[in-house]
Amino acid sequence: MSLLRVSKRAELPQGRVALIRTAAVLLSLAAAAAALAAFGLNPLDIYGAIVEGAFGTGMRARQTVIKAVPLIITSLGILVAFKMKFWNIGGEGQIMAGAFAAAYVALYHGDLPRPLLLPLMALAGMAMGGVWALIPGLFKAKLGTNETIFTLMMNYIAIKFVEYLQFGPWKDPEAGGFPKIAIFPENAVLPNILGVHAGWVVALAAVAAVHLFMNHTKKGFEISVVGESAETARYAGMNITGVIVAAMLASGGLCGLTGMIQASAIDKTLGVGLSANYGFTAIITAWLARLNAVALLFVCVAFAVLLQGSAYIQLAMKVPAAVAGVVQGIILFFVLGSEFFLQYKVSRKGRV
Amino acid sequence: MKKLLALALALAMALTVSACQNSPKSGAGSAEGADDALTVGFIYIGNANDGGYTQAHHNGAVAMEEYFEGKVKTLVMEEISDTDKQAIRSAADSLIDQGATVVVGTSFGFGDTLYEMAQSGDYDGVKFLHFSGNLMADNMGNYFGATEEPRYLTGIIAGLQTKTNKLGYVGAYPYTEVQIGINAFTLGAQSVNPDVEVNVVYINSWYDPAKESQAAEALLDQGCDVIAQHCDTTGPQLAAEKAGALAIGYNLDNPTAAPGAWLTAPIWRHEAFLIPTIEKIMAGSWTPESYYGTMKDGYMDIAKLSSLVSPEAQAAVEQVKEKMLAGEFHVFTGPIQDNKGNTVVQEGETLYRDGIWKTDYLVQGASSADI
Numbered sequence: 001m002s003l004l005r006v007s008k009r010a011e012l013p014q015g016r017v018a019l020i021r022t023a024a025v026l027l028s029l030a031a032a033a034a035a036l037a038a039f040g041l042n043p044l045d046i047y048g049a050i051v052e053g054a055f056g057t058g059m060r061a062r063q064t065v066i067k068a069v070p071l072i073i074t075s076l077g078i079l080v081a082f083k084m085k086f087w088n089i090g091g092e093g094q095i096m097a098g099a100f101a102a103a104y105v106a107l108y109h110g111d112l113p114r115p116l117l118l119p120l121m122a123l124a125g126m127a128m129g130g131v132w133a134l135i136p137g138l139f140k141a142k143l144g145t146n147e148t149i150f151t152l153m154m155n156y157i158a159i160k161f162v163e164y165l166q167f168g169p170w171k172d173p174e175a176g177g178f179p180k181i182a183i184f185p186e187n188a189v190l191p192n193i194l195g196v197h198a199g200w201v202v203a204l205a206a207v208a209a210v211h212l213f214m215n216h217t218k219k220g221f222e223i224s225v226v227g228e229s230a231e232t233a234r235y236a237g238m239n240i241t242g243v244i245v246a247a248m249l250a251s252g253g254l255c256g257l258t259g260m261i262q263a264s265a266i267d268k269t270l271g272v273g274l275s276a277n278y279g280f281t282a283i284i285t286a287w288l289a290r291l292n293a294v295a296l297l298f299v300c301v302a303f304a305v306l307l308q309g310s311a312y313i314q315l316a317m318k319v320p321a322a323v324a325g326v327v328q329g330i331i332l333f334f335v336l337g338s339e340f341f342l343q344y345k346v347s348r349k350g351r352v
Numbered sequence: 353m354k355k356l357l358a359l360a361l362a363l364a365m366a367l368t369v370s371a372c373q374n375s376p377k378s379g380a381g382s383a384e385g386a387d388d389a390l391t392v393g394f395i396y397i398g399n400a401n402d403g404g405y406t407q408a409h410h411n412g413a414v415a416m417e418e419y420f421e422g423k424v425k426t427l428v429m430e431e432i433s434d435t436d437k438q439a440i441r442s443a444a445d446s447l448i449d450q451g452a453t454v455v456v457g458t459s460f461g462f463g464d465t466l467y468e469m470a471q472s473g474d475y476d477g478v479k480f481l482h483f484s485g486n487l488m489a490d491n492m493g494n495y496f497g498a499t500e501e502p503r504y505l506t507g508i509i510a511g512l513q514t515k516t517n518k519l520g521y522v523g524a525y526p527y528t529e530v531q532i533g534i535n536a537f538t539l540g541a542q543s544v545n546p547d548v549e550v551n552v553v554y555i556n557s558w559y560d561p562a563k564e565s566q567a568a569e570a571l572l573d574q575g576c577d578v579i580a581q582h583c584d585t586t587g588p589q590l591a592a593e594k595a596g597a598l599a600i601g602y603n604l605d606n607p608t609a610a611p612g613a614w615l616t617a618p619i620w621r622h623e624a625f626l627i628p629t630i631e632k633i634m635a636g637s638w639t640p641e642s643y644y645g646t647m648k649d650g651y652m653d654i655a656k657l658s659s660l661v662s663p664e665a666q667a668a669v670e671q672v673k674e675k676m677l678a679g680e681f682h683v684f685t686g687p688i689q690d691n692k693g694n695t696v697v698q699e700g701e702t703l704y705r706d707g708i709w710k711t712d713y714l715v716q717g718a719s720s721a722d723i
Contacts, residue, residue: 059445066438167556178460178525179525266441271435273434273437274436274437276438276439311429314429314446315450320430
């Protein structure tokens, strides 16, 4: 019945790809402008204000960086799994698992000196996040389970477990009955480097590390090969289970690192709101970056600019929060939509 | 090419970061807004038009701004999750960046972040006011109200209007603030109807429209025919109206959402705190305080009773309300037992603010479950 036919495209020439992408960005800005005009707002003022709001003052730039850090590290984690075509939808849970382990170290060994405590928290966070991702990884390798569902469900287990701690054994007796976990001791809080918490240095280092790992190591190469075709990998004599273990430990470990950084630098405790949907947003950013670690840095910073700029226009131009959300949605719709047209061809069908 | 780009980006990131370092206090004090108006920034957990909790705060903010006729400007950050500390900090920083020298956070969960900022020394030019918390610093005060008074009055109405003798109560958290309201409501209902029982469902959130309605539906299924609430939206009222039951709102005099169920509500008049406080800040005479407004102070009130409230209940409410306004009625006067049979307030004993805020129990006749 359908008059349209969708088919997979052959590889497009570079110039064409760039053209489609540019067109998508321009169209998204035009469509968002139309929406803004419909709300009675001047789109050019708003776009200017978004940039102004993201970089205009030291505080705004600092907020933009703070927003970019968890996105970058989580997206890198998602990237590693997606390279293997392992659809890790479990970033949220891995962030929580990492935050939990880091919080355990902070709350029970908070008297350790800071130079020892912080690396210990990071290691614990990465290990726990890695394990959280490895469980569905092993099930997929051994039993062929569906990782999308499995990782998604692992999110709820991690979040509910933290909720249990918050309402039960870890509830702060000092909080007048309010269910929250005690604030970390001072030693467990990431120090500032150049005015922003040290997470930004970790994020940049992680970009470099993942870039090197994926492009210049044997394991990284194997992950890509398994992603392209498990059969080829097997034929080439690769240990597929070993590759999956390495990839999932890296993927979950990075998400767990996000959990540690957010718990230590931002929340200064463990709480259910900590993952703040980074695990899901990172899927978008990793995808927009075409699973390239360097491009990913660019995309995540752009995303943070959009988030910070939207918060700014809410105040400076009295734009309701919902309008900022609409602009973000429209831009994403077009940019993600263009990826569809890069991969698939839509042609007219003859009458049936 | 891409490596160059990465390098450039990394450099840009490092530069912006170091730029922050050069002016770490650029946000604090009067960075922008050369005009003389005092800028007061509000952080809301919900939408300013939520028909309940946040709208009540917003009405207070608007009334305050109007009162000062241009001498005060208000800024608003809406829908800031009170469990997402990054979002809270970002909202507060944005308000200060826009020139706010007074930051008002209107959810309990904002407290730790505001306190941390107040204590940091980087925001000495800013004053922080926190609703519903107990944290104080040299530049941070808090405010709340004697909700037990209007809660007790609404309990009287519920106790007289119920036919099943089962009252439903959608609660946020099993936390002192909420338990005080449940206890006062229960005592009010029992004062006119000794057979009444109060069933509480906790949703473990202040603001969750879906869960709020679900909890109310569960209570209605159990046979409750009057639904009261300690959560932010009109969800429970809508559920009650749909089931042909009655509803007691909270926070705001807003009968329009569920006119077929609406009886009344314990409500806030936040301007009664904001106006004198901002006046003191402008005069330079403000010192941190922990404000606790009563009905007598005009801070707490009971909304206009709807036509669904029986004349008998109206009269009963009027009688007690008069005593409260005269400061002669105290809700927690012994003997009071908790729902495990322990005596929590002795015969002849009366709880005042400090005693009331030690509540960690429900009184006899009230029981709770989680959803």
